[in-house]
Amino acid sequence: xxxxxxxxxxxxxxxxxxxxxxxxxxxxxxxxxxxxxxxxxxxxxxxxxxxxxxxxxxxxxxxxxxxxxxxxxxxxxxxxxxxxxxxxxxxxxxxxxxxxxxxxxxxxxxxxxxxxxxxxxxxxxxxxxxxx
Numbered sequence: 285x286x287x288x289x290x291x292x293x294x295x296x297x298x299x300x301x302x303x304x305x306x307x308x309x310x311x312x313x314x315x316x317x318x319x320x321x322x323x324x325x326x327x328x329x330x331x332x333x334x335x336x337x338x339x340x341x342x343x344x345x346x347x348x349x350x351x352x353x354x355x356x357x358x359x360x361x362x363x364x365x366x367x368x369x370x371x372x373x374x375x376x377x378x379x380x381x382x383x384x385x386x387x388x389x390x391x392x393x394x395x396x397x398x399x400x401x402x403x404x405x406x407x408x409x410x411x412x413x414x415x416x
Contacts, residue, residue, distance in 0.1 A: 367391035
């Protein structure tokens with residue numbers, strides 16, 4: 285064991301500086317060259333602002349409706365009359381169409397409502413624009 289001037293013992297060798305007198309590496313380079321570090325920072329900020337301005341923003345995303353609701357008024361009719369005269373006729377004309385997954389009809393006083401749901405991969409235009 286050797287004793288140093290401070291009175292402590294150490295088995296580790298002292299760190300040797302590099303031949304140039306400075307440590308090497310990216311951080312050491314930018315610590316020694318503040319102009320290069322500032323130029324890199326300005327380049328990154330300008331690149332971020334330019335790419336941020338080119339982003340496409342959609343406030344209302346595009347989506348395809350898979351459901352249609354048909355409401356028919358029949359003033360003064362009872363729910364039974366609405367069911368027989370309106371809802372059944374609409375259901376019979378829709379149920380056999382390709383791409384129709386589910387048909388739900390609701391009859392109440394003076395109004396009939398039929399909800400048509402399409403199959404997942406059905407063409408909406410082909411299902412909703414069928415002329416019978």
